[in-house]
Amino acid sequence: MKLRRAVGLLRHLTMSLLILLVFTGCENRQDTNSQATESQSNKVDTTGHQDWETIVEVLLHPRCLNCHQLELPLINQGSPHVPRVERGPDNMGIGTMRCSNCHSNQNNPVTGAPGAPGWAMAPISLNWSDMSSAQICKLLTTPQDNGGRSPEQLMQFMSENPLALWGWNPGGKREPVNIPHEKLVEALKGWIAAGTPCPPQAPSD
Ligand code: HEC
Numbered sequence: 410m411k412l413r414r415a416v417g418l419l420r421h422l423t424m425s426l427l428i429l430l431v432f433t434g435c436e437n438r439q440d441t442n443s444q445a446t447e448s449q450s451n452k453v454d455t456t457g458h459q460d461w462e463t464i465v466e467v468l469l470h471p472r473c474l475n476c477h478q479l480e481l482p483l484i485n486q487g488s489p490h491v492p493r494v495e496r497g498p499d500n501m502g503i504g505t506m507r508c509s510n511c512h513s514n515q516n517n518p519v520t521g522a523p524g525a526p527g528w529a530m531a532p533i534s535l536n537w538s539d540m541s542s543a544q545i546c547k548l549l550t551t552p553q554d555n556g557g558r559s560p561e562q563l564m565q566f567m568s569e570n571p572l573a574l575w576g577w578n579p580g581g582k583r584e585p586v587n588i589p590h591e592k593l594v595e596a597l598k599g600w601i602a603a604g605t606p607c608p609p610q611a612p613s614d
């Protein structure tokens with residue numbers, strides 16, 4: 410009788426200990442997990458690579474890409490511009506289809522034509538519509554290719570030029586650039602401070 414009781418007690422104790430172990434084990438694991446996520450989200454990326462990802466996401470947004478094309482500008486999410494208009498020798502259209510015939514310094518709610526000072530297609534050298542992130546990065550960091558701009562001038566262009574700023578105030582039902590403008594400026598600062606690093610180029614680039 411005594412022995413049976415003792416065994417019962419022992420069994421009970423072992424079970425409790427096991428349960429305790431399992432529980433504390435879980436808790437500990439959870440702890441390390443949450444610590445890991447915390448340190449990940451608090452980690453500041455000073456290499457500039459994450460900043461470049463933010464910048465290129467803006468550059469590839471339809472609000473920017475629609476003018477940075479080869480010969481024909483696009484509208485909305487990348488549909489053909491109707492009526493058909495062409496770049497022309499000065500990037501401002503041809504004949505009666507001059508950009509300024511329809512596009513003024515501001516969005517026109519009556520005609521639906523968007524507008525900003527200097528409305529024109531981006532120069533052909535700045536057509537990054539079919540480039541990879543690495544190629545765009547190389548283009549923008551090579552002054553001979555990018556219109557002679559230094560990183561600081563590039564920064565100034567993207568934070569102040571009316572054509573770029575239009576992307577956050579596109580008028581009509583057009584969606585503005587999805588990344589807040591302040592976040593782009595922050596990313597540009599970080600990227601430049603890190604020495605404008607670019608993603609590695611693929612061998613075919
Ligand atoms: C209406 C057409 C148009 C739109 C929309 C447009 N751009 Fe441009 N972009 C241009 C033109 C034109 C130039 C050349 C201006 C110059 O060199 O002074 C240019 C030049 C640039 C340059 C300069 C590149 C360099 O190295 O010289 C950058 C960067 C740029 N655009 C980014 C953007 C971004 C970002 C957006 C969207 C937020 C945008 N653009 C939207 C027409 C456009």
Ligand code: HEC
Pocket residue numbers: 471472475476482483484485486490492494495496500501502503505506507508509510511512520521522523528529530581583
């Ligand atoms: C005959 C008038 C007309 C001419 C000429 C014209 N456009 Fe447009 N454009 C419009 C109208 C109207 C819209 C708005 C269409 C819509 O949103 O459905 C538009 C939209 C655009 C957009 C779309 C912006 C976006 O992100 O949705 C771009 C880019 C553009 N035009 C560039 C140009 C360029 C560059 C030229 C000169 C080479 C030009 N357009 C000439 C009337 C014109």
